[in-house]
Amino acid sequence: MDTLRIAGGQVLRPDATIEDADILIDRDAGTILDIGADLDADADETLDAEGCLVMPGVVNAHCHVAMTLLRGYADDKPLDTWLREDIWPAEAALTPEDVRVGAELGLVEMIKSGTTTFADMYFEVPEIVDAVEKSGLRARLGHGSVTIGKDEDDAWDDIEESIEVAREFDGTADGRIRTAVMPHSLTTVGEEYLREAAAEAHADDIPVHYHANETTDEVGPIVDERDERPLAYAQDLGMLTERDFLAHGVHVDDEEISLLAEAGTGVVHCPASNMKLASGMAPVQAMLDAGVTVGLGTDGAASNNDLDMFDEMRDAAMLGKLAADDASAVAAEDVVNMATAGSAAAIDLPGGALEVGGVADIAVIDLDAPHLTPANDLVSHLAYATRGSDVRHTVCDGQVLMRDREVLTLDESAAMDRAREAIASLRERV
Numbered sequence: 001m002d003t004l005r006i007a008g009g010q011v012l013r014p015d016a017t018i019e020d021a022d023i024l025i026d027r028d029a030g031t032i033l034d035i036g037a038d039l040d041a042d043a044d045e046t047l048d049a050e051g052c053l054v055m056p057g058v059v060n061a062h063c064h065v066a067m068t069l070l071r072g073y074a075d076d077k078p079l080d081t082w083l084r085e086d087i088w089p090a091e092a093a094l095t096p097e098d099v100r101v102g103a104e105l106g107l108v109e110m111i112k113s114g115t116t117t118f119a120d121m122y123f124e125v126p127e128i129v130d131a132v133e134k135s136g137l138r139a140r141l142g143h144g145s146v147t148i149g150k151d152e153d154d155a156w157d158d159i160e161e162s163i164e165v166a167r168e169f170d171g172t173a174d175g176r177i178r179t180a181v182m183p184h185s186l187t188t189v190g191e192e193y194l195r196e197a198a199a200e201a202h203a204d205d206i207p208v209h210y211h212a213n214e215t216t217d218e219v220g221p222i223v224d225e226r227d228e229r230p231l232a233y234a235q236d237l238g239m240l241t242e243r244d245f246l247a248h249g250v251h252v253d254d255e256e257i258s259l260l261a262e263a264g265t266g267v268v269h270c271p272a273s274n275m276k277l278a279s280g281m282a283p284v285q286a287m288l289d290a291g292v293t294v295g296l297g298t299d300g301a302a303s304n305n306d307l308d309m310f311d312e313m314r315d316a317a318m319l320g321k322l323a324a325d326d327a328s329a330v331a332a333e334d335v336v337n338m339a340t341a342g343s344a345a346a347i348d349l350p351g352g353a354l355e356v357g358g359v360a361d362i363a364v365i366d367l368d369a370p371h372l373t374p375a376n377d378l379v380s381h382l383a384y385a386t387r388g389s390d391v392r393h394t395v396c397d398g399q400v401l402m403r404d405r406e407v408l409t410l411d412e413s414a415a416m417d418r419a420r421e422a423i424a425s426l427r428e429r430v
């Protein structure tokens with residue numbers, strides 16, 4: 001058996017306790033064999049974790065990874081204006097190669113900041129599949145469909161593409177890639193298309209992922225036209241099941257929170273994007289209290305503007321307190337749980353916890369930094385003080401993706417060069 005040992009660190013356990021322990025990994029199976037003191041010194045490879053915190057790889061549960069190309073392309077506008085005036089015209093000019101380049105840059109950024117798993121909605125998905133396969137990360141991928149502004153044939157083609165992509169790529173990259181059918185949102189996709197997309201997805205046991213209740217501009221028209229709240233509409237469409245997960249859930253009322261909890265539908269909180277686009281403050285503590293599965297995501301790098309999930313944890317804790325008007329709301333342990341086990345549960349992928357028999361998806365944090373000193377409380381440090389750049393090693397599925405801050409599966413400087421070239425050419429075309 002080929003083994004990897006992570007030696008000498010402090011390990012974050014699922015109950016948020018910290019234990020001095022080594023971790024022994026079966027690299028062939030990609031799983032954790034043992035967690036304990038003085039494990040097999042003869043392992044095939046050892047990662048030094050002295051002075052480090054060893055935690056589950058972070059799970060970014062809602063992203064548009066190729067949007068790294070559009071980082072800083074358009075800022076300081078609300079969602080609808082931002083999409084219509086800037087982002088959608090730029091995206092209309094993206095080539096498959098551009099999407100590949102943006103995705104590789106985003107994957108490098110994720111590996112460097114300890115993310116081992118993510119969920120992604122975009123187009124030119126085969127390019128993203130290839131990049132994810134090469135990167136060694138784990139992902140739930142899908143083609144985002146939009147039907148407004150399209151004639152009926154084009155609209156059905158876009159829905160069909162989402163269903164076909166989900167069927168074709170599910171289980172690829174040795175099972176690390178799973179898929180979802182991804183209609184963009186409840187307002188940008190028409191009723192008959194949403195109903196069909198959900199039925200087709202669920203017939204194949206594939207989840208549905210979509211944006212919902214992100215802004216008041218999105219909620220108002222649904223209430224006016226249908227005399228029901230967006231998530232009651234989603235339930236009627238068959239898009240509010242245990243398999244499904246939605247992004248944002250900012251403007252949800254108490255009845256919608258109950259619907260989410262009863263249905264078991266995951267909500268991915270994206271605090272940085274919600275603040276930047278001034279979309280609003282999600283009632284995260286109320287959702288947690290009601291038993292809703294809440295995960296955490298960055299959204300795309302154009303509305304964030306990075307893919308650092310440690311930033312996102314801090315933002316979630318801060319914004320959660322403001323939203324609840326309560327400093328004890330959305331506590332450190334809650335946000336660490338959201339970014340790990342909560343996100344993994346929301347997108348139904350393994351990971352998010354360090355357990356014997358579980359997947360070996362791991363981030364090793366270097367604690368030897370002024371901003372992490374003294375180590376009064378390491379869970380507090382993860383939520384409030386750690387930065388993505390503190391990650392020293394990243395392991396996914398038992399494979400080392402970054403060792404001593406060197407990304408091994410992708411070429412970091414080539415990814416940056418290619419992104420600079422791609423955006424220069426895009427700017428000339430748009």
Ligand SMILES: CSC[C@H]1O[C@@H](n2cnc3c(O)ncnc32)[C@H](O)[C@@H]1O
Nearest residue numbers: 087121122123144145184211299300
């Ligand atoms: C059709 S693929 C996905 C689509 O979503 C756009 N997008 C990026 N961020 C957001 C957001 O916060 N809300 C809604 N849509 C968003 C992205 O630009 C792609 O066009």
Ligand SMILES: [Zn+2]
Nearest residue numbers: 211247299300
């Ligand atoms: Zn999004």
